[in-house]
Amino acid sequence: MLELNDLKLSYGSTQILKGVNLSVKRGDVVSIIGPSGTGKTTLLRCINYLAKPTSGSITFDQIKMDYQNADKNAIQAIRLRTAMVFQQFNVFKNMTVIENVMDPLVVVQRKSKAEARAIALEELERVGLSGKLDNYPSQLSGGQLQRTGIARALAVRPDVILFDEPTSSLDPELVGEVLKVIKDVTSSGITSLLVTHEMQFAKSISNRIVFMDQGVVAAEDTPAGIFDNPSLPRLAQFLNSERVI
Structure with a gap:
């Protein structure tokens, strides 16, 4: 491969x-x-x-x-x-959790916001962050920030x-x-x-x-x-x- x-x-x-x-x-x-x-x-x-x-x-x-x-x-x-999960999280500070996960789906993959949101919800549920959708990075722990990064990586369905x-x-x-x-x-x-x-x-x-x-x-x-x-x-x-x- x-x-x-x-x-x-x-x-x-x-x-x-x-x-x-x-x-x-x-x-x-x-x-x-x-x-x-x-x-x-x-x-x-x-x-x-x-x-x-x-x-x-x-x-x-x-x-x-x-x-x-x-x-x-x-x-x-x-x-x-491919998708990468970084050491330093690399989330956008001016975006909420769900916006961070949706962003590559909308900007790079050109999906509709509705489709991107549905995928983001699925992946955030998977990493245990369904209760933090509208939180900003400043409101999250380091573990939650990294789980946001993992959800974002998974959302693009990488090989x-x-x-x-x-x-x-x-x-x-x-x-x-x-x-x-x-x-x-x-x-x-x-x-x-x-x-x-x-x-x-x-x-x-x-x-x-x-x-x-x-x-x-x-x-x-x-x-x-x-x-x-x-x-x-x-x-x-x-x-x-x-x-x-």
């Missing part, structure tokens, strides 16, 4: 991604783990071209694109089939949803409510890529774990293979630092 080949990205003389290869099948739940600064978030942002790779290629079903010759139509087609450390900006007491929603989303069968430091959560929801280190995929395996029997010393060191083993 989705394949990245020899993906590289540099900012000036600093190379962030050093040749990443990743293949994702339809229905996969792939958690991407690794130390901070190793390119995990950048990798996600390259998929929908929020970050511009230096070289490499992407195949998304029938869409194929060489990043050195990026095609606007291909970029748009990929963006229409792939990208979670970029969705609990990193939350107080510890609010993490659980967001993880519960993510678990519900991933168990529904939607193809998901999740960058996270929540190791036990990644182990419980994923069918594959990718360990990134120094800008490359250093190890890739099932959750059991990664967490219960890490064959790579660097991986074992990382998991020990995260108190997983």
Whole structure:
């Protein structure tokens, strides 16, 4: 379904991604783990071209694109089939909860307001926010803001949803409510890529774990293979630092 080949990205003389290869099948739940600064978030942002790779290629079903010759139509087609949940929520402060979820449906997908509202209501019910429709972001907790972001991502009916450390900006007491929603989303069968430091959560929801280190995929395996029997010393060191083993 989705394949990245020899993906590289540099900012000036600093190379962030050093040749990443990743293949994702339809229905996969792939958690991407690794130390901070190793390119995990950048990798996600390259998929929908929020970050511009230096070289490499992407195949998304029938869409194929060489990043050195990026095609606007291909970029748009990929963006229409993906949705991203950001670390910092990225909700519009001047819009209510339901307006935030409706916005991409009306502006990007050109749906009627009535249709957009019906979809938004469905997704907000799904994330437990049906009682907050007319609240503004300033009236919400961090967990509620992130659940709004998840509802907005789901509303566009993406083929792939990208979670970029969705609990990193939350107080510890609010993490659980967001993880519960993510678990519900991933168990529904939607193809998901999740960058996270929540190791036990990644182990419980994923069918594959990718360990990134120094800008490359250093190890890739099932959750059991990664967490219960890490064959790579660097991986074992990382998991020990995260108190997983």
